[in-house]
Amino acid sequence: MGDYYNPDDLGRFSEVGKTRPDLFRKFSEWYNASLEPGALSRREKVLIGLAVAHALQCPYCIDSFTQGCLEEGMHMDHITEAVHVASAVRGGASLVHGIQARNCAERLSL
């Protein structure tokens, strides 16, 4: 049995646009524009992409943005710190909902 994810499929991303090419074109324009340098450098944006890729656990994005980070002159120290930021924020997003649980418990409890 093969794997769900095939690294070669990342290179086939544009085939999604074989159906409703207008929507894929809009996505591509937006995606590429969002990574253009602006107030943030391309390097900063690529690192953000890497962090988000880990928060979402998208293997394609992880592959693509890891290569992007390396090609911006970053190395494992940069990448690992970004992964920790993504993981800590994601963990915190769960943890802060613990206040919800506490609120509920207080409402129900004598």
Added chain:
Amino acid sequence: MTFRDKLISIGEYPVIAKGIRVLQANLGFGCNMACRHCHIRGGPRAEQRMDRATARAVQKVLCEYDIPILDLTGGAPELNPCFRDLVTEARRSGKHVISRTNLTIFFDKGMHDLPEFYRNNSVEIIASLPHFTAGPADRVRGDGAFEKSIEALRILNSLGYGTGNDGAELHLVYNPPGAFLPPPQETLEQEYRQRLSSDFGISFHRLFTFTNMPLGRFRDFLSSTGNLEPYMKRLRDAFNPATLEHIMCRNLISVGWDGRLYCCDFNQAIGLAVQEDLPCHIDDFDLDSLASREIATGDHCYACTAGQGST
């Protein structure tokens, strides 16, 4: 798409030389290191070495023709017994000399006076330093290489190299430590300058970023790790036609360790000699026919023409 077909598709085939300003001589594949990205598989056991007759032929060509620059490479060019004579004779003839050094050679037996030799002859130094920290640098060049390189750079700085003095140009070369393209040169140069100064008190003139050639030991790495085709695709996708104007083969001719002529050292690595109807050995050198030659190309040329290009 092959590199040749790519050039044809954009109307840039063939690539024609625009004169010869640089005579690059590969003095042999012998080296005190065995770097993982080496396109010629240089190392301590390599036996290819330019002999004295061929070195004399190189000197003769420099004397006879108005080629302003001699560029010495290897392996470690300093290991060739003809190296110092080539430098001093070229300087005596008023030529500018470049030496592509690995820096660690300064600490080999019999090489401790190399820094002074370089300074006394105003040799321009282009030195490999894959990173400004030890981890990535040593992964490419071997354990301890970074520490020796830093010490070598300190010695060169103490002699005036990289500090703004005339005749003491010191440039560094970055190669990516893996199957990916280099970052923007200007951005990385700023980082190198800031970190080498703050961490080690070292200064230099320019940083050059080179894309790794899919040849030699680096190709072995690509093949054994399943990276070859993805890397070649990366290079093809990053093809930048604007780089064609200034690629180094436009005004450089390369002499192999055995005297054969190539359009660049990378072509030498794969035995891709100049076109058959041209002088093919340094003994038969003819500037007029070589200066406007059609440049021999192959798919490895995607590396020099990727992204910002390789300086």
